[in-house]
Amino acid sequence: MSYILPPFRHPDLPTNELGFARKDYEGALSTLCAGCGHDSISSAIIQACYEMNIEPHRLAKLSGIGCSSKTPAYFLGNSHGFNSVHGRMPSVATGANLANRQLLYLGVSGDGDSASIGIGQFVHAIRRNLNIVYIVMNNGCYGLTKGQDSATADAGSVSKKGHANPFTAINMTALAIEMGANFVARSFSGDKHQLIPLIKAAMNHPGFALIDVVSPCVTFNNNVGSTKSYDFVREHKEATSEFDFVPEHDEITADYAEGSSLDVAMHDGSIIHLSKVAKGWDPRNRFSALSALNNAEQRGEILTGLLFVHPEGRDLHSVFHTVEAPLNSLQEKDLCPGKGVLAQINDSFR
């Protein structure tokens, strides 16, 4: 009987620039079903944070309710965490972010949490450009309540019970682009080669960054006829481009083929490198991204990779002109600057 992870790791695994091993980014042993796509996403998050040299105590992970929202227990065990109310993670994240803008915020949600009960919170967090990496673990069903179709289940997709879903699906990526998100991507839990660099780039993006990850539910939605099964996604996924993220301190050493490649500079000097770019798609153009999504949908394909990126843009703090320092570090003299300042303010209204 084992829900126990053995204490040993591979003895020759390296450490990152901070001296942390990958083990230092692990969490508790998952209690999700064996083969759940969410576990692969957790593993990708661990790897991305390890590679990005994130200090674990500089990151806060937030989630709502659902199988997806359980996962923060399974990664980054040394980071801050808040498992909030169903669909209300964006509010809690907004509050946390406003109180301390110096942490890296990682929101983890699912299709139920973000596309049904929490869709109102989801779109408002995008509107406000909350600085957060927002990962939707999207399996098209409510796994925690025995597999009912969710709001992201494609019309006609057949669940394990054999019923075809009669409703149209909410496309989380198209919605996010419409709402003004500046970093929108889609990936697949079974493709870490693509997912890990996407997470790394999203962590470097100042503002709301959505990664919608198709993540098969092995127990309730991995059957023939489902459009979110491992087999279906593998057969129908199509990438906008090969995606690579180059942090600013790394030199570009990879040998990229000429012609079909494109570099997008991020605010901090890091670079998103795209190669084998799909024809007619410009990642910096909102309409081009939406039309690429539409075209793929018409063809019955699942478009993955980076969909849209706008590296500039003002996040919530720059709109509010908030202080850099965490609120809990402000002293009385910062908060009560004295009569002189008050008089100045009053004078400005005269």
Add this chain to the structure above:
Amino acid sequence: MFVKLNKVNAVKPTNIKDPEYFHKVVDCQYACPAHTPVPEYIRLIAAGMYTEAYMINWESNVFPGILGRTCDRPCEPACRRGRVEEEPVAICRLKRVAADHKGEVRSLMPTIPKHKNGRKIALIGGGPAALTVARDLAPLGYTVDLYDDQKAGGGMMRSQIPAFRLPEAVLDEEVNYILDMGIHTHFNTYVSSLKSVLNKNYDAVFVGTGAPRGRDLPKLPGRWEDKAHVHIGIEFLASVAFEHTHKIGKKVLVLGGGNTAMDCCRTARRLGGESVKVVVRSPFETMKASPWEIQDAKREDIPILNNMPPKEFIVENGKLKGVIFEHVDAVYDEKGRRNLVPTGETTFLEADDVIIAIGQDNAFPWIERDLGIEFGDWDMPVVDRQSFQSTNPKVFFGGDAAFGPENVITAVAHGHQAAISIDLFLQGKHVKNERPSPMTNLVSQKMGIHEWRYDNDVVKDLRYAVPHAAKELTLQNRKVEVELGFDERLGFKEAQRCLNCDVQTVFNTSRCIECDACADICPTSCITFTENGEEEDLRHRLNAPSTDLSQDLYVSDVLPTKRVMIKDEDVCLHCGLCAERCPTAAWDMQQFLYNTAKAGL
């Protein structure tokens, strides 16, 4: 047939039907010359089934109680545990736990047929190799005659292993299990002519006479001036064991750095040696003695001096005074060859007695050279490494007599193979082409989603030390055993450290849906899904460094995404999490049992 050449030489899928593939994964068993199924008996010890654990050992290595105290334990350096933490499982001392706590075992041993098969075998030498041949052939109905010049069976186990490491009662018990199989023993009988034995119309003869000649330093000045106080290691040990020697001087020097030297110095401490020193000619690091034996010697206040070859025995008025040693530096040339370069200094060490324990050699003065037995280099008989047959088809060799000094467990392994050969030979079968295959079995351990038939929880415990008897006690009496052995509680705890490497991770390509769950959960990052390629290239593309080329890669057939599953066997903990996290049971944990073939089976 037309063979299509691929662009790259992709590694072929691993053939797990080959019994040697999974055998190699069980590092301890693979390293053991007799291939004892180690994890299987360790699990039985953990379950308190000592008798069953003992019998598994007895089947395989014949002398569990003896080897549980004295084995050279090639299994332990091979133990996978030593690759993921500091020290391997104390396999050898667990074997002793089985022997110490077993119940009645005689009824579990084979019955000896009353009606013999009419074939007569002579065994020359009564050590571990010959006794193993006897053990394997007597139950098949062979009539076995055993000749030995000692007064009882056991060979070097009796004459050279001191009683404080191996009590006589333990030795007698396990030797007698075999002699009681109706073996006709001829003790106190030195065979001085192989021809005379062959003339007695034996159907086959097995020579297991060991390496009986201790090396000397005949040309060292002064060597022969006080012969009574300069001893040869193995002769000294035998003389003590057979109660001819009871005392030694207060100051004793032991020359040599092997296990015999360690036994000599510790024996000297018990016979009145107050200041006993071991002097080796080369650096500590190249000493041949097992690390634990060196440690035991140091614990008994025996200093070891290195880089000091002896130069001269100093004898005054016919009485040994001591030895002059040179000092040397070990210098390695560009080819890695060592030269001991004198520094010019010398040291004189006082001694009442000197014991020379610098190795031993084979000697066959009793084998006539016209018997069809060919002799090769160093005057060693030409013996086939697989069948142990000499160029005279009737005569077989094993143990140290076959290829020079090794150890008890190697002698046992030789004995098993020679017994198979003798049995085949006397049935008119080919001793090389018709050898029986090993018996293997592969059984799923699955009992539920998170339940296995084996205890898959990996404990953190570091290696437990075997308790020792008080030094004040053991140094007073050479027959008091130093090691007390693990009690049941410690034995259980140490047994729990075993990683169950015989419970194999078996992969079924057609079931895999490539969800990555196994690769994600594997604590030691053994599993990778990637495109196939050449092995060297593959090893660079795995999720964790793969530097130990002696450890195999388990490669699957091609999966639907054109990738393959690759598992580096090196540091797999056999924890079963890959199989627990697999939604389609593409992984299963299956216990692999490998039993080497025995004569008549």
